Amino acid sequence: MSAALQAKLLHVLQDGQFSRLGGRANITADARILAATNIDIKRAIATRQFREDLYYRLNAFTITIPPLRDRREEIPALLNYFMNKFAQKFYKNPLPLSDRLVRECMRYHWPGNLRELGNFVKRYLVLEEEDLVVKELQAQPDERGSDVLSLPAGQANLKALVRNLKAETEAKEIRRVLEDENWNRATAASRLRISYRALSYKIRQHGLVPRPSGRAVSATP
Numbered sequence: 001m002s003a004a005l006q007a008k009l010l011h012v013l014q015d016g017q018f019s020r021l022g023g024r025a026n027i028t029a030d031a032r033i034l035a036a037t038n039i040d041i042k043r044a045i046a047t048r049q050f051r052e053d054l055y056y057r058l059n060a061f062t063i064t065i066p067p068l069r070d071r072r073e074e075i076p077a078l079l080n081y082f083m084n085k086f087a088q089k090f091y092k093n094p095l096p097l098s099d100r101l102v103r104e105c106m107r108y109h110w111p112g113n114l115r116e117l118g119n120f121v122k123r124y125l126v127l128e129e130e131d132l133v134v135k136e137l138q139a140q141p142d143e144r145g146s147d148v149l150s151l152p153a154g155q156a157n158l159k160a161l162v163r164n165l166k167a168e169t170e171a172k173e174i175r176r177v178l179e180d181e182n183w184n185r186a187t188a189a190s191r192l193r194i195s196y197r198a199l200s201y202k203i204r205q206h207g208l209v210p211r212p213s214g215r216a217v218s219a220t221p
Contacts (some may be wrong), residue, residue, distance in 0.1 A: 068110040080119035171206035
């Protein structure tokens with residue numbers, strides 16, 4: 001949204017009035033605004049790309065949706081949803097979603113989130129070649145980037161080290177917040193800026209359990 005348009009929207013939100021292009025009279029508006037963004041809004045404010053006063057005018061209630069890679073447990077249901085949706089749209093019979101295909105989709109990190117997942121299903125439905133679309137997923141660099149994937153064979157353990165350090169750091173932070181909030185998951189999820197469902201998944205993923213004292217421990221496999 002341009003700076004000029006931001007100013008106009010702020011004016012409407014403050015005064016509840018606007019005028020049509022070429023109009024002579026103001027029109028009163030009583031509306032609720034639902035705004036969405038995938039940018040770092042705090043950084044946009046700091047760099048003056050977004051008006052701070054407009055942000056605080058809009059920011060009455062915020063819902064933060066974590067990226068698909070942080071809620072992988074939803075992928076099987078989303079695959080079925082997109083398959084049925086596009087099969088109906090293209091007048092085709094839904095294709096089977098094998099355990100192998102679902103497993104590869106759960107492994108992939110989906111930088112394009114739902115749009116990328118939907119396009120993947122669409123491509124599979126059109127091509128009708130599971131091996132081809134699975135190989136496309138396997139050929140994509142993982143979320144740590146191509147630098148890690150191109151390590152020499154003698155340094156292959158570094159990949160596991162980076163992965164373990166990332167998981168350990170995440171588990172420690174989740175554990176700290178849970179302990180601060182006496183294991184109130186709703187409040188902890190709000191502080192971590194993830195959904196309640198995503199937090200529950202990460203608790204299971206890291207094996208976090210409360211101790212009798214109310215603190216948490218991590219169960220190492």
